[in-house]
Amino acid sequence: MGRGRVPLDAKALCLGVLNQRSATGYEIKKHCEEGPFGQFFVAGFGSIYPALGALERAGLVSVELQPQERRPDRKVYSLTPRGRLALIDALGELPGGDRIRSEFLFILYFGDLLSARQIDALIEARLAALIARYEEFRGCDEQMLAPGEKFVKGYGEAVIKAQIDYLEANRHVLIGEALRAGDSGPAAPTSHRASS
Amino acid sequence: MGRGRVPLDAKALCLGVLNQRSATGYEIKKHCEEGPFGQFFVAGFGSIYPALGALERAGLVSVELQPQERRPDRKVYSLTPRGRLALIDALGELPGGDRIRSEFLFILYFGDLLSARQIDALIEARLAALIARYEEFRGCDEQMLAPGEKFVKGYGEAVIKAQIDYLEANRHVLIGEALRAGDSGPAAPTSHRASS
DNA sequence: GCTTCCATGTAATAGGTTACATGATTTG
DNA sequence: CAAATCATGTAACCTATTACATGGAAGC
Numbered sequence: 532m533g534r535g536r537v538p539l540d541a542k543a544l545c546l547g548v549l550n551q552r553s554a555t556g557y558e559i560k561k562h563c564e565e566g567p568f569g570q571f572f573v574a575g576f577g578s579i580y581p582a583l584g585a586l587e588r589a590g591l592v593s594v595e596l597q598p599q600e601r602r603p604d605r606k607v608y609s610l611t612p613r614g615r616l617a618l619i620d621a622l623g624e625l626p627g628g629d630r631i632r633s634e635f636l637f638i639l640y641f642g643d644l645l646s647a648r649q650i651d652a653l654i655e656a657r658l659a660a661l662i663a664r665y666e667e668f669r670g671c672d673e674q675m676l677a678p679g680e681k682f683v684k685g686y687g688e689a690v691i692k693a694q695i696d697y698l699e700a701n702r703h704v705l706i707g708e709a710l711r712a713g714d715s716g717p718a719a720p721t722s723h724r725a726s727s
Numbered sequence: 728m729g730r731g732r733v734p735l736d737a738k739a740l741c742l743g744v745l746n747q748r749s750a751t752g753y754e755i756k757k758h759c760e761e762g763p764f765g766q767f768f769v770a771g772f773g774s775i776y777p778a779l780g781a782l783e784r785a786g787l788v789s790v791e792l793q794p795q796e797r798r799p800d801r802k803v804y805s806l807t808p809r810g811r812l813a814l815i816d817a818l819g820e821l822p823g824g825d826r827i828r829s830e831f832l833f834i835l836y837f838g839d840l841l842s843a844r845q846i847d848a849l850i851e852a853r854l855a856a857l858i859a860r861y862e863e864f865r866g867c868d869e870q871m872l873a874p875g876e877k878f879v880k881g882y883g884e885a886v887i888k889a890q891i892d893y894l895e896a897n898r899h900v901l902i903g904e905a906l907r908a909g910d911s912g913p914a915a916p917t918s919h920r921a922s923s
Numbered sequence: 924g925c926t927t928c929c930a931t932g933t934a935a936t937a938g939g940t941t942a943c944a945t946g947a948t949t950t951g
Numbered sequence: 952c953a954a955a956t957c958a959t960g961t962a963a964c965c966t967a968t969t970a971c972a973t974g975g976a977a978g979c
Contacts, residue, residue: 539830539833539834540966540967541966541967543833544833547833547836547837550837550839550840551837555930555931556930556931556932557929557930557931568836570824570825570827571827571829571832571833571836572833572836573826573967574967575967575968575969576930576931576932577932577933577934577967577968577969577970578966578967578968580931580932580933581932581933581966584932599929599930600975601974601975601976602929602930602931602974602975602976603929603930603931603932603973603974604930604931605929605930605931606930606931615840618837618840619840619841622834622837622838622840622841623841623845624830625852626829626830626831626833626834626849626853627830628766628856629766629827629828629829629830629831629832630769630826630827630828630829631766631767631825631826631827631828632825632826632827633767633822633825633826634735634820634822634823634825635822635825636767636825636879636882636883637735637739637740637743637767637768637822638735638818638822639875639878639879639882640743640764640767640768640875640876640879641743641746641747641814641818641875642818642875643746643873643874643875644746644811644814644815644818645815645818645819649819653822656821657822660824677839678839678901678904678905678908679835679836679837679838679839679901680836682835682897682900682901683832683835683836685893685897686832686835686890686893687832689889689890689892689893690886690889690890690893692889693885693886693888693889694882694885694886696885697881697882697885697886701878701881704878705874705875705878708874709874712874736937736938736939737938737939751958751959752958752959752960753956753957753958753959769939770939771939771940771941772958772959772960773939773940773941773942773960773961773962774938774939774940776959776960776961777960777961780960795957795958796947797946797947797948798946798947798948798957798958798959799945799946799957799958799959799960800958800959801957801958801959802958802959
């Protein structure tokens, strides 16, 4: 009956957060959303609540019910000893490679079909988003963070910075080539929607 | 009613590849796997074949059957005009933010529970993998690539480089802190596995 | 008055991963 | 002799996203 095998998913996310402090499902989601790490550790209520239920049935977390008036009772979850072991097990597994799903890169990769103006707007928006995230990272108080968290913060910062630098240095190259190729027009310059 | 709405998923991936050249499902998968872009555009047969079937039913691709002996017939798919429009539509959508699922960062983020040695091994393995990928990117002949592909290649290269640099510059900081904190031991130094 | 915050959850849906099923041919 | 390449596909499974359902309190 060796502790349930825990893959690195919503369940592991809950275990990780609960290892830092006991919390409700709502608070776990909040914790993931706020701060710069919201981009790394994503999970909606639809995955967190079922995950907590499963963890409880597996004996990896315990619940304390805090009745509230005019509001659903708070269910404060805590890591059990077995839960801590399961987390250590999960963290001990060799990590798989990162999975990146970037619609931005997808679009550019197949972007022969787009006009230079579309590409430019795309990159402009992307840069704005990256810079906003970068500021968010920088503004995050390091004093509050555990060593691992600080490390990850620096990691994210470095990766975002690299993207900003690359985009600023190379956007004009891409736009230039799109203009040259696009004069003959790869496709109507973005106007269709009529349909059958 | 207007051509089937195409989200940026396995179907769009097929459309994108088929826009470059006609191909079988097998070849599409091959194309995604080989070269440095295999990391960006992942799809198994289990998603490609159904996607192609759906695209065909929607009239976005056409099929030419090439009978073969002692082997399933090749089904060579080509983009139809409507398929090209659907692709343009899909590419025209504003991209969502990147989704990153990094088990590596997850482990480090919650890594208080790991020993310094485990963390060191983790980073060592990661560095090796990153360097291997970096070489793969560098070794890729740019002459062969369309402008968008070149751009994405450079993008990936820059991001990988940033990760390598960050890890090499900061791994010792993290290990040092883990050693200092870990002497009192956050948990048994990795030995369990018994149990039925 | 509208939105956001608090606080829980279920159900439907969509999507991908893995395993299965088949089988000759080439390469190590 | 085993493994990888070519070549297709289906089915079960697992997970996440989304929408739905409920509802008071506080801030703008």
